[in-house]
Each structure stands twice: as C-alpha cells, then as structure tokens.
Amino acid sequence: MSTLGGGFTVGKAFPLYLEGTLGYSRYDPIFLASDGQITRPVPTKWNTLSVTGGVGWDFPITDDLVFRPIVNFSYGRVASDSSVASSYIELETGDDFEFLKSGNLDVYGLGGALMLDYELHKDEYEIDTELRYTNITLKSFSNAPESVQGSTVAQSLSLWMRWRAPTGFTALKKPVRYVIEAARTGYIGDMRGALGFDYLNSVGIGLELDSSHYDIIVTRTRLILRYQFGDNIEGTSLGFAISF
Structure with missing residues (x-):
C-alpha cells in the first residue's frame, strides 16, 4: 500500500486550507473453496485506487491554535483481476462470485471534518498536534453486482x-x-x-x-x-x- 498526500494553509492573511491524498493498494486475500469433502485455498487479487480532497478555513483561537472546519470529497475504485479464480470457485461450490470476474466497484464520498491544530515552533523544539473528527458518507455508483453495492458512513476520531x-x-x-x-x-x-x-x-x-x-x-x-x-x-x- 502506498499513499501520496499533503495539506497546507495558504497564509495567515488568507487562511484557506487545502489537503489531498492519492492512494494505491494491492490486496491478496485467500478464499477457501470446499465441496464438502476437500477444502482448497483459492488466491484472488484486488486493486484499489483512492483520491481524497478537502477545502477548509482556519479560525484562529490563539497565536498557536486554530479551529479548522473542512469540506471533504473522495473517490475510490476496487477492481478484481481474478476471473480464473472465480470460475474455479463456482465450479467447485456452485456459488456465483460475480464480482471476482474482473469486476469493479466505484464509490464516491461527501462529508467533512472538524480539526483543532496546535503548532508551537521554537529554536529549542517544535510541537505539532492535531485533533480531528471526520464524517464522510460513502456510496457506490458503478454497475457492480448488487451484492457488493451499498452505502456507509465513515467516521473516525484521531489524535496526532x-x-x-x-x-x-x-x-x-x-x-x-x-x-x-x-x-x-x-x-x-x-x-x-x-x-x-x-x-x-x-x-x-x-x-x-x-x-x-x-x-x-x-x-x-x-x-x-x-x-x-x-x-x-x-x-x-x-x-x-x-x-x-
């Protein structure tokens, strides 16, 4: 899994905050296919690509502390390259694994975050601290099989x-x-x-x-x-x- 991202505030005179992340991962789970008597491991591979972005504004509380509301958006795609594995599973078990037939699932997300950002920079030391709550609603929109479509609310609370x-x-x-x-x-x-x-x-x-x-x-x-x-x-x- 690899990610490339960043974030910055334009400046104190114009405290527009921008952030973004590009991520890629290759996931290699192993399914167990069984006919009731013999169980065999079946490898599959999924590729995921995700893009997230955010636009916010800094509201100073003190010289070192700002309150930062952020509007976030995201896009993600999960794609399978395991058509051979899906055919084997169906043959052995009779189950239909339609998503594994080189299928894909596209997801978009809209939401936001609230952040407290504390930065104290001195010659002797520097301290950066961020407390963040994120809430993004994710929903599928591709022609993927109905079994993998849906929506969810991704929420997290983090301290860095x-x-x-x-x-x-x-x-x-x-x-x-x-x-x-x-x-x-x-x-x-x-x-x-x-x-x-x-x-x-x-x-x-x-x-x-x-x-x-x-x-x-x-x-x-x-x-x-x-x-x-x-x-x-x-x-x-x-x-x-x-x-x-």
Whole structure:
C-alpha cells in the first residue's frame, strides 16, 4: 500500500486550507473453496485506487491554535483481476462470485471534518498536534453486482502529535532535527469493527534536514519509520515528506 498526500494553509492573511491524498493498494486475500469433502485455498487479487480532497478555513483561537472546519470529497475504485479464480470457485461450490470476474466497484464520498491544530515552533523544539473528527458518507455508483453495492458512513476520531528538536549536529548550515511521532485513530459508527479492529495506534521516529538556508523551494525533508498496531493487527511503514 502506498499513499501520496499533503495539506497546507495558504497564509495567515488568507487562511484557506487545502489537503489531498492519492492512494494505491494491492490486496491478496485467500478464499477457501470446499465441496464438502476437500477444502482448497483459492488466491484472488484486488486493486484499489483512492483520491481524497478537502477545502477548509482556519479560525484562529490563539497565536498557536486554530479551529479548522473542512469540506471533504473522495473517490475510490476496487477492481478484481481474478476471473480464473472465480470460475474455479463456482465450479467447485456452485456459488456465483460475480464480482471476482474482473469486476469493479466505484464509490464516491461527501462529508467533512472538524480539526483543532496546535503548532508551537521554537529554536529549542517544535510541537505539532492535531485533533480531528471526520464524517464522510460513502456510496457506490458503478454497475457492480448488487451484492457488493451499498452505502456507509465513515467516521473516525484521531489524535496526532509530533515533536522535533535539534540533535546537536548540523547539515546544510542548519541543525539536524530528530522527529518523534505518535497517533491514535478510533473508528466510530459503521466503521467500528468493519476493518477487523476498532482503533489503530502509530509511533514513529526519524530525522529531518533543514534546507531553508538555500534559495530552493524545499525547506525541510523528513524520513520517518513508523510502527502501527491495534487489535490483532500490526505493521510498519516508511514515510518520506518534504515541506515548502
């Protein structure tokens, strides 16, 4: 699974907030086909593509804290490339797995989010914290089989924190910073348990280079290794980020 995304506020004089994410994943579940006597694993493969975007506005509460309502939209497609596997399952079990016959499912979403964003930047350290509630209604609209069509409300409540401070080393004529991250996302309503877990935690550590001394568009570059864990689930990811 890979994602590419970002978000920014245009400026304090015009606090328009924009965000967007492009994601791709290839999912390889295994179904068990049985005729009542013999059970065989049948591999299938699904590809997913998702695009999300958001437009918001920052309302300052203090110099370091803003309230940010956001209007969100999304589009997603799930496509199967397992026509051979579906034919085998039907032959062995008599069940009709129409969606697996190179089918696809398209989904759109409309909704919004409410965010509290706290940013405190000093020479000694920097703190970024975001508390966010998201509510997006998702609905299918393709000609996929009726068995996989429908709608749901995706809700989540997340808390994300980042600490950055100088390591004591310098590069590019600026301090090299270490970065520590922590996050927790809880899934609410229809999403609770839909993915097999109710919450997901994340911790990360990395380094950040500051290139703002030079006249280039990229001001900072970060590399962060993260570990995610929750109910019966765990994994790792590597994140690469730049600031402008």
